[in-house]
Amino acid sequence: MSKRDLERARKERLKLLREIEGLLSFITDPVLVVDAKGHIVHTNSAAEQMLERSQIIMIGKHVTEFVQSASLSQYIKQGKPAANLAVCMMNAKGARLEFSCRLHPLLVDAQVEGAILFFTKPALRQEQEKSFRYGTRFSLDDVIGSSPAITALKEQVMKIAKSESTVLIRGESGTGKEVLAQSIHRLSHRNKGPFVAINCAAIPEALLESELFGYEEGAFTGAKKGGKPGRFELAKGGTLFLDEIGDMPLYLQAKLLRVLQERRIERVGGTKSIEVDVRIIAATHKDLESMIANNQFREDLYFRLNVIPLYVPPLRERKEDLYELIQYYMHKFCKRFGKEPKRFSSQALKKIFNYRWPGNIRELENMVEYIVNLEIGDLVTVSSLPAPIREMPEDQHRDMAEETHEPQTVSHLSKSLYKVNEVEEQLIIQALQRFGTSTEGKRKAAEALGISLATLYRKLEKMKRRR
Numbered sequence: 001m002s003k004r005d006l007e008r009a010r011k012e013r014l015k016l017l018r019e020i021e022g023l024l025s026f027i028t029d030p031v032l033v034v035d036a037k038g039h040i041v042h043t044n045s046a047a048e049q050m051l052e053r054s055q056i057i058m059i060g061k062h063v064t065e066f067v068q069s070a071s072l073s074q075y076i077k078q079g080k081p082a083a084n085l086a087v088c089m090m091n092a093k094g095a096r097l098e099f100s101c102r103l104h105p106l107l108v109d110a111q112v113e114g115a116i117l118f119f120t121k122p123a124l125r126q127e128q129e130k131s132f133r134y135g136t137r138f139s140l141d142d143v144i145g146s147s148p149a150i151t152a153l154k155e156q157v158m159k160i161a162k163s164e165s166t167v168l169i170r171g172e173s174g175t176g177k178e179v180l181a182q183s184i185h186r187l188s189h190r191n192k193g194p195f196v197a198i199n200c201a202a203i204p205e206a207l208l209e210s211e212l213f214g215y216e217e218g219a220f221t222g223a224k225k226g227g228k229p230g231r232f233e234l235a236k237g238g239t240l241f242l243d244e245i246g247d248m249p250l251y252l253q254a255k256l257l258r259v260l261q262e263r264r265i266e267r268v269g270g271t272k273s274i275e276v277d278v279r280i281i282a283a284t285h286k287d288l289e290s291m292i293a294n295n296q297f298r299e300d301l302y303f304r305l306n307v308i309p310l311y312v313p314p315l316r317e318r319k320e321d322l323y324e325l326i327q328y329y330m331h332k333f334c335k336r337f338g339k340e341p342k343r344f345s346s347q348a349l350k351k352i353f354n355y356r357w358p359g360n361i362r363e364l365e366n367m368v369e370y371i372v373n374l375e376i377g378d379l380v381t382v383s384s385l386p387a388p389i390r391e392m393p394e395d396q397h398r399d400m401a402e403e404t405h406e407p408q409t410v411s412h413l414s415k416s417l418y419k420v421n422e423v424e425e426q427l428i429i430q431a432l433q434r435f436g437t438s439t440e441g442k443r444k445a446a447e448a449l450g451i452s453l454a455t456l457y458r459k460l461e462k463m464k465r466r467r
């Protein structure tokens, strides 16, 4: 085979791998693909979540390290299909979870090359889990951060949680709007009731109406026998979280407005009027005011929803919380994956602090998970950071003082600001150790830190005062 043929074959194989990974990611039950000896060659994210281990850890290991079964290895070796093998999956904390495994052997020219293993929950557990589906995972204690903005937001949440009024949470994607909605529910009088969420952007328009309001038997082709309750009914006595409300089509906005006014619904295809007993919390990252101006969002609905407005600031406006969040997630993922916490080099920290975090906390969480999974020893350098952070052009670096919104007086400094100051101090000390304390050294240190010489002097003055 020529070099070109080899390269083409390599590319074909890579393409096939990407296709397989893509397909596996759509499957919401855990899937493991193993070779003929039972070593894992692919996993999907559902398997990662279930086993609480990252793909990087699992690939190459024998399946029996994670899945216990009397006969699984035999089935794989012999290339025998199986429909319903009882297995136990063991997560990183050592918990044993019962699953039913379907095995599809991979045969090439009648030779066993491996197997695809699908894991589904036994029917009884599916039933038990249904009752947990409308619970919450987060409380206000899970809202990490002590910047003035987050502290004020938490105080506001505590004040309004007990009220029955509708809340509209605004903020960019990944800032924690759902975390906040769940915290409100937990603090409310309705906390014994369900917390039912619906993402108006994720559900196809044609299904959204029946998902929200339910339907009666025979309402449309394919409607379930006996009909189906909608989220308004399922949330009875609790909270209904309408996520991405800005993506709701106009005709449903009109219907929602009517429901909010009359506090009653009718299922699609039904005539019976059902009383609504829910508290509504809506959220969006969209600019509703300009949507109203462009006739894309109803102004009357906006006023109905915006009774208690809450705003979650983007991470770049509260970089004081970065360090606390990184520590929180470092601890969480190290515990989950059984790893030792890692330290960041000063240059890596500088990149992190100067990055704009367009994906907000979700992006930060992903970064820490990625880093925890890297086999790089305990020091995280710039080269280990994800590409968007690592490759941020120097001219996008901002003055750290501007970005951290440092309050002017010492009395305003919160606990976490001290932490940022500690990080900053570390960076400054390391830079001065490297370049020296002469004027020229300070100039170089300021340049390396991405701040002006005047800012460096100001920070050095502050450091002196703090000591």
Ligand SMILES: Nc1ncnc2c1ncn2[C@@H]1O[C@H](COP(=O)(O)OP(=O)(O)OP(=O)(O)O)[C@@H](O)[C@H]1O
Residues within 6 Å of the ligand: 142, 143, 144, 145, 171, 172, 173, 174, 175, 176, 177, 178, 179, 180, 243, 284, 285, 361, 362, 365
């Ligand atoms: N203050 C916080 N402290 C710790 N984790 C947080 C905080 N806020 C958000 N998170 C985490 O960030 C992720 C995104 O949060 P969430 O889904 O609530 O964001 P969102 O604003 O609703 O996003 P979207 O608009 O995309 O739905 C979650 O995994 C959550 O655990």
